[in-house]
Amino acid sequence: MESNAPEHFKSGFVTLVGRPNAGKSTLVNAIMGKKIAITSDTAQTTRHRFRAVLTREDFQLILVDTPGLHKPHDALGEELNTSALKALEDVDVVAMLIDASQPIGRGDEWVAEQLKRARAKKICVLSKVDLATPKQIEAQREAAERLGTWDAMVGLSSATGKNVEAFVEEVVYLLPEGPSWFPADMETDQPIDVVVSEFIREKILRSFHDEVPHAIGVRVEEMEYDKKKDLHRIFAVVYVERDSQKGIIIGKKGAAIKQIGTEARADLEQLLGTRVYLDLSVKVKKNWRRDAAQIRRFGYGEGA
Numbered sequence: 001m002e003s004n005a006p007e008h009f010k011s012g013f014v015t016l017v018g019r020p021n022a023g024k025s026t027l028v029n030a031i032m033g034k035k036i037a038i039t040s041d042t043a044q045t046t047r048h049r050f051r052a053v054l055t056r057e058d059f060q061l062i063l064v065d066t067p068g069l070h071k072p073h074d075a076l077g078e079e080l081n082t083s084a085l086k087a088l089e090d091v092d093v094v095a096m097l098i099d100a101s102q103p104i105g106r107g108d109e110w111v112a113e114q115l116k117r118a119r120a121k122k123i124c125v126l127s128k129v130d131l132a133t134p135k136q137i138e139a140q141r142e143a144a145e146r147l148g149t150w151d152a153m154v155g156l157s158s159a160t161g162k163n164v165e166a167f168v169e170e171v172v173y174l175l176p177e178g179p180s181w182f183p184a185d186m187e188t189d190q191p192i193d194v195v196v197s198e199f200i201r202e203k204i205l206r207s208f209h210d211e212v213p214h215a216i217g218v219r220v221e222e223m224e225y226d227k228k229k230d231l232h233r234i235f236a237v238v239y240v241e242r243d244s245q246k247g248i249i250i251g252k253k254g255a256a257i258k259q260i261g262t263e264a265r266a267d268l269e270q271l272l273g274t275r276v277y278l279d280l281s282v283k284v285k286k287n288w289r290r291d292a293a294q295i296r297r298f299g300y301g302e303g304a
Contacts, residue, residue, distance in 0.1 A: 011060040012092030012175035013051075017115070019107040022097035023127035023158055028052050028065045030158035031168060035267065036188050036195075051189040053182045059172045060180045064091065093174050095123040095167075100155060101131035104143045112147040121151045121174040125167060130157035193220040196268060200236055200280070203263045207256065208248065215241040216249075217285075225274070232272050235279045246282050257282065 016024040029035050036052045054061040094115055098108055115122060124144045129137055137155055144153065152170045156163035188195065197218040204216055222235040238257075240246050250257045261280050268276045 008177060009058060009060070009180065010172055010175040011062075011178040011181060013062045013064060013090070014093040014095060014171050014175075015064040015091045015120070016095050016097060017111060018097035018125075018127075019099075019111060022099050024065050024097055026158040027097065027125070027127065027156075027164070027167075028063050030161060030164045031061075031063060032187060034187075035271070053186050053188065054168070055180065055182070055184045055186075059175065060182065060184075061168065061171060061175070062181060091118070091120050092176060093123060093171050094118050094120045095125050095171070097125045097127045098140060098144055100126040100129045100137050100140045104140065104147070109147065115148060122148065123167075123170055123174070124148075124150045124153045126153070126155040128157060128159070129155045129162065130160050192272075193223055195271065196220050196223065196234060197236060199267050199271065200238070200260070200264045200278075203260045203267075204238065204249065207260060207263075215245050229275070231275045231277060232268070233277045233279075234268070236281075238280060238282045239285045240282065241284065241286055243284055246284055249282050 016027065018024055031054060032052050052063045052065065054063065096111060096115060098104060124147070126132075126137060126140050126144065132140070141153065141155070144150075151174060154163055154167045154170055156167050158164060182189070190198075197220050201216060201218045204218075217239040218236055219239065220234060220236045222233075224233050225231070226233065238249055240249060248256070249260075251259075257280055261278050264280075265276050265278045268278065
C-alpha cells in the first residue's frame with residue numbers, strides 16, 4: 001500500500017452494477033480515458049470482476065466493474081451473478097446503471113432489491129442519455145427514484161463524455177479520506193494475460209454477435225517480450241463447445257480467425273505499446289460452461 005498520500009486525500013472502492021448492457025464497462029473506459037474493459041452489444045460481455053484504478057492529486061478511485069446481474073441459465077451464469085453480488089460487499093459506493101433509453105423493467109427492480117443489502121453509499125446512474133429524449137430521461141428519473149433511496153443521481157453518456165466527470169465528482173464527494181491503495185501508475189489489477197485474452201474475446205463477440213458468444217473462452221498460453229525487436233509474441237487458444245462453432249470461428253480458408261487476429265492485434269499494440277505477433281488457435285472443450293471447475297480454469301468468477 002502506498003503511504004505517501006497527501007493530507008485530506010480521499011480513496012475508496014466503487015462497484016458498478018446493473019443489468020447486462022447497461023453500459024458499465026463503457027463507463028469504466030470513459031472514466032479512465034482509455035480502453036481498459038471490453039465492450040460489445042452481447043449480454044454478459046464482462047465475465048471478470050476486475051478493478052480499474054483512477055489516481056489524481058487528491059483522490060484514488062478504484063472502480064469495480066462487474067458482470068451484469070441476470071437470471072442465470074447455466075453454471076457460468078450463476079458464477080457471474082455470484083461475482084457481481086460479492087462486489088457489493090465492503091465497498092464505499094455502489095453505482096447502479098440504468099439505461100435511460102429503455103423502460104425500467106423487472107430486471108432493474110431485482111438489481112435495486114439486491115442493493116438494499118449493501119451498506120455503501122448509493123448513486124443511481126442514468127446511462128446512455130445521448131440515446132434518449134428529454135421526456136424519456138425525465139420519466140426514467142422518476143421511475144428510478146421509486147426503486148430505492150439514492151445519495152445522488154447522475155444522467156450521463158459514456159459515448160459523448162457528457163457528465164462523466166460530474167459522476168466522478170459525485171463519487172469522490174461520497175468517498176472517505178483514506179490511503180492510496182495502489183501505485184499511482186497502476187490502471188487495473190488484472191494480470192496482463194487476462195486483459196489480453198479479454199481483448200481477443202471482445203473481437204469474437206463483435207464479429208459473431210449471436211452465433212457463438214457465450215460458448216467462447218480465451219486463454220493466453222504463452223506471452224513473451226523480445227526486447228531487441230520491441231515485439232510481444234502472444235500465443236492464445238480460443239475454446240468453443242462444439243465442432244460446428246470451431247468452424248464458424250475459423251471461417252472459410254481461415255478468413256474469420258485471421259480477421260479476429262488483425263483486429264485484436266491493433267488493440268493489443270496500443271495496450272502494450274509495442275509491436276505484437278499474435279498466434280490464435282481454436283479448440284473444442286465440450287460443455288465447459290456447465291462445469292464450475294472449467295469456468296474457474298478460464299479465470300471467471302470467484303474461484304479464479
